[in-house]
Amino acid sequence: MKNWLMSKVFCLLLLLSFTIGVYGQQYNFTSYSIENGLAQSQVYAIYQDSRGYLWIGTDGGGVSMFDGINFKNLTKQDGLSTNQIRSIFEDSKGNMWFGTKDGYLNKYDGVSFKVFDEDNGLKSSTIWSIAEDLSGNILVGTERGGLYRMKEEGFKRVKITGEDTLSRTVNALYVSKDGILWVGTRENGLYVYENPVFRNITTE
The missing domain is CATH 2.40.10 (Thrombin, subunit H)
Structure with a gap:
């Protein structure tokens, strides 16, 4: 009984100290x-x-x-x-x-x-995101122009889906340390590039 009570008291004190630490934190x-x-x-x-x-x-x-x-x-x-x-x-x-x-x-x-710009193959109204793959290619996410990859001094559009309208605006790009490309779109959620195709990450 005594050991059980001591364990409960210890857990309570630990919880209180954690709570005080969280709520006592201040940002200047x-x-x-x-x-x-x-x-x-x-x-x-x-x-x-x-x-x-x-x-x-x-x-x-x-x-x-x-x-x-x-x-x-x-x-x-x-x-x-x-x-x-x-x-x-x-x-x-x-x-x-x-x-x-x-x-x-x-x-x-x-x-x-x-x-x-457009003379280099980059056709877009706004550039929302920029990244670099493990091969050193610059990737650009655009407004209504989709995803572009730079090769030497020119850009080529990367087709994410069969229906381009589903991924026309790319808001966010991220390349992980192991080279996985993540693409956040406005129209159709999140995609991950699994060579040679893009896979859509859904909530289902």
């Missing part, structure tokens, strides 16, 4: 704005690169790079195709990629920009 937020150097106050994308810098994509101010103290802003005057950024990604070579509201893809090597 610091607000950054244009006054602090941020390019623009409407933020659509945030990405931390391999060096620890934060890249912030804004709606009209271009891209801000934050080193923890200061902001460095990159805009159309620096070579960006447009100042309305919707997605950010760093590839395995350290290049930064920026997808824009009007469907342009910008590659930044730390010095200058290279812009990819």
Whole structure:
């Protein structure tokens, strides 16, 4: 009886300590704005690169790079195709990629920009997501244009389903460490690429 009671008391104390820890946790937020150097106050994308810098994509101010103290802003005057950024990604070579509201893809090597558009096979109104597969190919998820894969300097559309209208807008892309590609769509949920086909993940 005594051992049983001690066990109950121990479990109760453990539960209380866990509950207090959860509810006692506090988060301190610091607000950054244009006054602090941020390019623009409407933020659509945030990405931390391999060096620890934060890249912030804004709606009209271009891209801000934050080193923890200061902001460095990159805009159309620096070579960006447009100042309305919707997605950010760093590839395995350290290049930064920026997808824009009007469907342009910008590659930044730390010095200058290279812009990819319809002339490179990329047909889209907005670029929502960017990723890289294990072969080093850049993948781009677009608004109403579907999924694209970059080969050398050109893009080719990747057909996800037999009926393209089911996966025309790709909101999210993720490549796992083992090379599995996950594709989040607006019209038809989640897909996983199991070479050579895409499999739809449903709630059934």
